[in-house]
Each structure stands twice: as structure tokens, then as C-alpha cells.
Amino acid sequence: xxxxxxxxxxxxxxxxxxxxxxxxxxxxxxxxxxxxxxxxxxxxxxxxxxxxxxxxxxxxxxxxxxxxxxxxxxxxxxxxxxxxxxxxxxxxxxxxxxxxxxxxxxxxxxxxxxxxxxxxxxxxxxxxxxxxxxxxxxxxxxxxxxxxxxxxxxxxxxxxxxxxxxxxxxxxxxxxxxxxxxxxxxxxxxxxxxxxxxxxxxxxxxxxxxxxxxxxxxxxxxxxxxxxxxxxxxxxxxxxxxxxxxxxxxx
Amino acid sequence: xxxxxxxxxxxxxxxxxxxxxxxxxxxxxxxxxxxxxxxxxxxxxxxxxxxxxxxxxxxxxxxxxxxxxxxxxxxxxxxxxxxxxxxxxxxxxxxxxxxxxxxxxxxxxxxxxxxxxxxxxxxxxxxxxxxxxxxxxxxxxxxxxxxxxxxxxxxxxxxxxxxxxxxxxxxxxxxxxx
Numbered sequence: 001x002x003x004x005x006x007x008x009x010x011x012x013x014x015x016x017x018x019x020x021x022x023x024x025x026x027x028x029x030x031x032x033x034x035x036x037x038x039x040x041x042x043x044x045x046x047x048x049x050x051x052x053x054x055x056x057x058x059x060x061x062x063x064x065x066x067x068x069x070x071x072x073x074x075x076x077x078x079x080x081x082x083x084x085x086x087x088x089x090x091x092x093x094x095x096x097x098x099x100x101x102x103x104x105x106x107x108x109x110x111x112x113x114x115x116x117x118x119x120x121x122x123x124x125x126x127x128x129x130x131x132x133x134x135x136x137x138x139x140x141x142x143x144x145x146x147x148x149x150x151x152x153x154x155x156x157x158x159x160x161x162x163x164x165x166x167x168x169x170x171x172x173x174x175x176x177x178x179x180x181x182x183x184x185x186x187x188x189x190x191x192x193x194x195x196x197x198x199x200x201x202x203x204x205x206x207x208x209x210x211x212x213x214x215x216x217x218x219x220x221x222x223x224x225x226x227x228x229x230x231x232x233x234x235x236x237x238x239x240x241x242x243x244x245x246x247x248x249x250x251x
Numbered sequence: 252x253x254x255x256x257x258x259x260x261x262x263x264x265x266x267x268x269x270x271x272x273x274x275x276x277x278x279x280x281x282x283x284x285x286x287x288x289x290x291x292x293x294x295x296x297x298x299x300x301x302x303x304x305x306x307x308x309x310x311x312x313x314x315x316x317x318x319x320x321x322x323x324x325x326x327x328x329x330x331x332x333x334x335x336x337x338x339x340x341x342x343x344x345x346x347x348x349x350x351x352x353x354x355x356x357x358x359x360x361x362x363x364x365x366x367x368x369x370x371x372x373x374x375x376x377x378x379x380x381x382x383x384x385x386x387x388x389x390x391x392x393x394x395x396x397x398x399x400x401x402x403x404x405x406x407x408x409x410x411x412x413x414x415x416x417x418x419x420x421x422x423x424x425x426x427x428x429x
Contacts, residue, residue, distance in 0.1 A: 051335055078334040085335045091328035095350045104346065105336030156336060 002065035004029045004160050004192035005050055010059035012045060012216075019045050020056070020216040027160070030190040032183075034203035037213035038235075043196040046213070047162045050194070051085060052078035064159060079108070084153035086163045090145055092137040098124070098148050099133040105156045123155040126185060143174050147181070154185060160192040167202060179205040200239055212236050268312035279309055280376030287377075299382045302374050306367045314363035321355030322348065354423055361419040368412050385411075 003026040012020040019042045027033045035043050048054050049061055052074050060070035063083075068076040084105070092101055099120055106116045124130045127147040137145055146166065153161050163182075167175045183206055186193050195206055203210050204224060211221040212235065220232035231237040271279055283305055287296040295301055333347045349356060371386040378387055389404045 051331070053331060053334075078331070079337050079339055081335070082337070083335055085332060087328040087332065089326055089328055091326055091332040093329060093332075093347060093351065104333070104338070108333075108337035108339070108342055152336075162335075 001029055003027055003062075004031075004064060005194060006062040006065075007046070007049070007056075008060045008062070010049065010056040010061065012042075012049070012054070012057050018216055020049075023059070023213075023216065023218055025211055025218055025221070027192055027194055030192055031209060032186055032193040032195060032207045033209045033211060034195045034197055034207040035211050035213055036197060036200065036203050036239075038198055041213045042216040043198075043213055044164055047085070047164050047194065047196055050160075050162060051083060052076060052081055082156075082159045084156050084158040084161045086149045086153050086161065086166045088165045088168050090149040090166065092145060092148055092152070094137050097134050097136055098129060098140070101137070101148060101152050102155045105152070109156065119155050119157075123151045127151045127181065142170065143178065146170065146174075146178050150182060150185065154189060154191065157189075158191070160194065161186070163193065163195045165197055167197075167199075175202075182206060200242065212239070265312075265315075268315060271308050272310065272312045276309065276372035277376065280305070280373060283308060284377055296377070298379050301377050301379065302382070302384060305373045305377065306370065309370070309373045310363045310366045313366055314359040317359040317362055318352070318355055321358070322352055325351065357419055357422060361416060364415055365412060368408070368415070 005025075005027040007023055007025045010020050010023045011018070023042075023046070025035075025046070035046060037043050045054070049056055049069065050063075052069060055069045055072050055074045057072055060067050062068065063076075063081060066076075068074075068081060093104065096104065102120045102123065103116055106119065111119070120133070121130065124133055127150065129144060129147055129151065132140060132144060132148075137148065140148065149166065153163075167178060170178065179202060186206070193206075195202070197203055209221065209223060210227060212219050212227070212233070214233060214235050220227060220236050227236055228240050231240055283301075284296075286292075287301060287304065289296075295304065329347060329351065330343060333343045338346070369386065370384070371390060374384050375387050375390070378384060383391070385404060385408050389401055389408065392401050392404065
């Protein structure tokens with residue numbers, strides 16, 4: 001089976017500064033892969049390339065085996081890629097209700113009103129927000145907004161969900177609760193997920209596979225055990241030796 | 252951003268609209284006459300539509316730049332989420348940008364309107380017979396018309412501008428969603 005998302009030898013520069021250098025990465029169908037790396041290593045740029053907001057200077061981006069961007073050209077626009085995204089700031093549309101936020105993408109994809117309502121209510125029920133359907137994002141708590149964001153992404157039944165550090169601004173207790181919810185809903189739907197984070201605990205809690213990005217290069221990809229048993233770089237070694245990782249092991 | 256960047260051609264359009272605004276109105280007027288005073292476009296050139304074309308050409312930059320700055324202040328992720336959700340340009344514009352930035356649209360429109368209402372120099376070159384704007388009417392009457400009429404028209408001119416701004420002000424004070 002072809003990978004859901006694939007980057008082949010992707011290179012990107014901003015002016016003279018290299019952002020990504022010969023990056024190759026594959027996310028299998030139904031897999032949850034965390035792209036882990038320090039700030040500024042190019043993680044979010046990878047998401048923007050996959051979403052189609054920019055094109056690689058060299059190399060190609062494929063979705064389900066189909067080339068959607070290559071060598072400086074976006075061949076398939078973002079709106080045709082059937083992806084969903086959850087940004088760090090969540091980017092809920094403040095002028096639309098919770099229901100409106102979920103309905104927007106379904107309307108764009110010409111889903112009938114009856115099916116739309118069914119899917120929205122089912123999804124809101126799943127994330128525990130059925131009674132908040134008529135509320136605006138400004139009337140919700142931080143945790144509820146996170147739930148709306150994940151529901152808005154999943155209600156589209158996309159070919160893959162891309163998540164750009166959605167829990168970066170969340171306190172520890174809430175983060176734990178939301179990670180559990182994310183894991184449950186992503187696994188029960190078998191949604192291919194590329195989760196971007198710099199936090200090892202999030203990667204551990206969610207993913208089947210971790211890819212470590214360092215200064216625009218993929219230094220290692222594998223399971224947690226692979227990373228622990230044979231760290232491919234001093235950065236990965238440091239990550240595994242970090243207090244956070246030791247805490248996770250203890251837990 | 253997905254669509255708002257638009258590509259390099261956007262820079263040329265911006266430069267062109269800035270040029271139309273800063274160039275002497277006479278220059279723009281002569282250019283518009285040369286372009287529109289032809290048999291094929293006589294239906295536009297001979298009517299009030301030509302004044303609208305002139306105003307858009309000269310003052311589009313005021314509204315567009317205002318709107319661009321206002322939109323640029325909001326998170327690009329709002330637009331990018333819409334694109335990723337499958338929304339085309341028109342849906343993005345009507346369902347996300349317009350409702351989200353309606354105040355900005357209104358302010359941009361009001362600014363451009365004020366410029367149009369006080370314009371004299373653009374329209375004076377090609378206003379149609381009997382279709383002159385108020386500013387041109389005031390100017391021509393000033394030379395040999397009754398002072399009282401000129402004064403009254405000046406009051407009307409000011410009142411129309413103030414009225415438009417007042418309505419705009421009321422609309423801008425309307426409460427937004429939470």
C-alpha cells in the first residue's frame with residue numbers, strides 16, 4: 001500500500017538559508033507519526049509543504065502516491081488535497097458557531113445537509129460538546145476550543161490530519177486529558193496523522209512512529225524503542241537522556 | 252497565506268493603483284479618455300459609468316491598501332484552515348474574510364467614498380453632459396451662479412459626506428460575535 005504522505009528528497013531555502021535539506025519522509029496509511037525537533041528546525045514548514053501553501057524548491061510531495069507538489073510547483077491546490085489541519089492557535093473562525101465551524105468544510109465539500117448534520121452531531125457527541133453546538137469559540141474554555149479544533153478536522157473524514165503543536169499552550173493536566181482524547185479518536189478512526197511537536201511526552205503518548213528533524217534534516221525515524229536503543233545523533237541521545245524522557249519511563 | 256499572497260503579479264497591480272493615485276489627475280484623465288473614448292466603449296464613456304471608472308481607477312488604492320493592512324493583522328491560519336477544509340477562493344472570501352473583516356471592509360469603503368465625494372480633478376475631464384458630480388457643479392456655478400445656490404450645494408456636499416460617515420460610525424459600533 002502506498003504511503004498516505006510522502007516527501008521525496010525535499011529541499012527548501014528561504015533566500016540563502018536552507019530550511020529543509022534532502023528530506024525524505026513517509027507516513028503510512030492510518031499511522032500516527034510525530035515529527036519531533038527543536039524550534040526552528042523546519043517542522044512547521046514540512047506541514048505547509050504537505051498542505052500545499054508552499055512548494056519544495058527541489059524534490060516532490062506525494063499524497064496516496066499522487067505527486068501534488070514538485071520542483072517549485074504546487075500541482076494540486078490546498079483546497080483539493082482533502083487534508084485537515086489543526087494549528088497551534090487552533091484558528092477557529094470566531095464569527096461562526098461551533099456547529100458552523102464544523103459545517104464549513106463539509107459545505108465546501110458539497111456534503112448534503114442531512115449527512116452534514118449527522119456527522120457534526122456525531123462528532124460533537126464524541127468530543128463531549130453536543131450542548132455547545134450553538135456557542136461561539138469566544139464563549140468556550142481553552143479545552144473546549146481544542147476539542148472543537150480536533151472535531152472540525154475529523155468531521156471532514158480527511159485522508160490525513162496534520163497537527164502543528166496544538167497542545168503547546170495548554171497546562172499539564174489539560175494536556176494529558178486532551179492527549180488521551182486525541183489518541184482515542186485518531187485510533188478509532190484510523191486516521192493518518194502527522195503530529196508536529198517539540199515535546200517528547202506528546203510524541204510518546206500519541207504516536208506509532210517518531211521522526212526526528214534537526215536543522216532541516218531527518219536524523220532518525222522509528223519507534224520509541226528504536227530511538228532509545230540506537231540514537232542516531234547527539235540530539236536524539238540528549239532527548240532520550242532528558243529528564244522528561246526519564247519521567248515518562250518511570251510513569 | 253494561501254490566496255492573499257497571490258503571486259508576483261499582485262505587486263504590479265499594487266504599483267499600478269498607487270501610480271494612478273499619486274499621478275496628476277489630468278494625466279489619469281487623459282489616459283482614461285484615450286482608453287475609453289472609442290466606438291466600442293461609447294456606452295460607458297458617454298454616461299455616468301465613466302465617472303465610476305475614473306473614481307475606481309484613482310481611488311481603488313485607498314480601499315485596497317486599507318483592507319490589505321486590516322486582513323494582514325489577523326492570523327493567516329484562519330485563511331489557511333479554510334483552504335485546507337476545501338474552500339475555494341469565493342467561499343473563502345464570502346464566508347471567512349468578509350464576515351470576519353466586515354469592519355475593515357466598511358472602513359475601507361468609507362475612506363474611498365470620502366475621496367470620491369470630494370473629487371473634482373478626476374471627473375472634470377470626462378463627466379457626461381448633465382451628469383456632472385456635485386463638486387464640478389459647485390465649481391462651474393461659482394464662476395457665474397448665484398452665491399446662495401453655491402453655498403447650498405456646498406452644504407449638501409458636506410452633509411452627504413457627514414451622513415455617510417455617521418451611518419458608517421453607527422454600523423461600526425455594532426457588537427460583534429463573542
